[in-house]
Amino acid sequence: MTSTAISPIEVARQNIGAYKGELLASLPSHLQDKGVGWLTSALSALRKNDEVLRCANQDPGSLIVALSQAAQLGLMPGTDEYYITPKGGKILGVVGYQGEVELMYRAGAVSSVIVENVYEKDKFQWNPGTMTKPIHEVDWFGGERGKIIGSYAYAIMKDGAVSKVVIVNQERIDRAKKASATAGKSFSPWTSDEAAMILKTAAHDLAKWVPTSAEYIREQVRAVRDVANEPAKPTTETKPEGVVSPRQHHPEPAANTVTGELIDEGETTTEQQVDYDSEADAAWLAGTGTK
Template sequence: MTGQTIGNAVAVRDNGPGALVAQHRADLELVMPSHLQKRVGAWIRTTQGLLRRDEKLLEAAQNDPGQFMSVLLDAARLGLEPGTEQYHLVPRWNRKKRCTEITGVRGYQGEIELMYRAGAVSSVIVEVAREKDQFEYEPGIDERPRHKVDWDLDLEQRGGLRLVYAYAVMKDGATSKVVVLNRGHIAKARAKSDSANGKYPERSPWATDEEAMWLKTAAHRLTKWVPTSAEYIREQLRAKADVNAERQPAPLPTGPLPQPFDSSEPDDEDDAIDAEFVDDEGEVRS
């Protein structure tokens, strides 16, 4: 370990961004989904490890600790792991501040995780089609794309990236809307990316893993048509609350309760009803 690396590790541990993450453990845990709260310690240590291994990432976090924590809180709220295919941490050049800062980029596995966590889908399919692959899909006619791959070919022989598609199979067996994007669609998405067009484009996931970003773009488009965890759970809870409200018994009346009827008291004569009685002989008497 070099002297500079040791210095960075000490900064992370004692008073740097790594220590800041540990100090805000309660805040991170508060916004995390319940399944992630059980391993918040490991989540924090993973984030600290990223800072120790990446000097540019550490520098960007030190330049604006508030922005750094904002990004981590976003990842925690979504229940995603920073520094993985779920959620990328990337240095971004801020022109106004004239320095780098941390930005968060949701990965394709993160998009898929949110769809699964919602509970409405049984499977999510996100795939790229390369130049030598066979791909057919006619909207309104085909329920799902037909994608054939010659698995005897290696990746280079299959050719470059041509298309990316995504769809979900819902719990009831229905197929969601199918998203199909070509190179033109991907180019437009990349042009809008801060990480791909910043001071360090080589650090962007668009440069380090282009195929993953194709997959992410398609998965993100699919979230417009498939429930993600936050919106779906809110709707489910709201519907459940409405059903429970309908099932609640009617409220008890307020004020004094009516007095019970006492059969020992004689009826009011004014309430008597004139009637004819028939005796055993069949004669009528009043």
């Protein structure tokens, strides 16, 4: 009697499947109906990179930790929102550029987030003493823009105010790269998409100056709870002229994490390039495969 060897991707399916329920339960409400896509994105990230898959199977605990963080943050693993990378035989989860921006939008305090790289042939002006935001001119039809010399980021708040402008120069880029656990490796995002990682550095620095989802939503929930616990006012009280009762809150449409434009319900903020074995993965995603 011969035994059939289990493929590496099947081992990964089994490892993730053992925690599938917990991972999906950790997803925030806006992703609860996209659980299948979230799992597909995680599995696709493993299949696309042999080193990632090897480390995921070598240390499945580190994979589950990374996926748990992505789930709790509400970010798509294996995309520019949340990278799945190998490190020392283990899996390391890294919040990407779009993930940093997504968390700012989700907080609800900003109307737009601007994060741009500056190239050596661009025209860039910024004087914090006399300007509220930088002037960045690009010749979009002039061909090669040269190498990246820095980056900047700022947010326009819902009330129209401009946040602190964050400037990332070459020294800051070098420090971010040096601090990266995977910089210099062939599989590192710093190698495969350095421009995105420089944008991520600027977005990460900006996040220190604007509300992100965790802290901001916590305050909003606390405020709603405090109002709900207030004693009811007498109904005979006359309302001041011109004051109307607050309308029932309706969530605003989601915003594209890059442009800030509103998107239709059901449209995802990050396009996925899915690569999976349709029969085996479909059964697994549907809950009928190996767990």
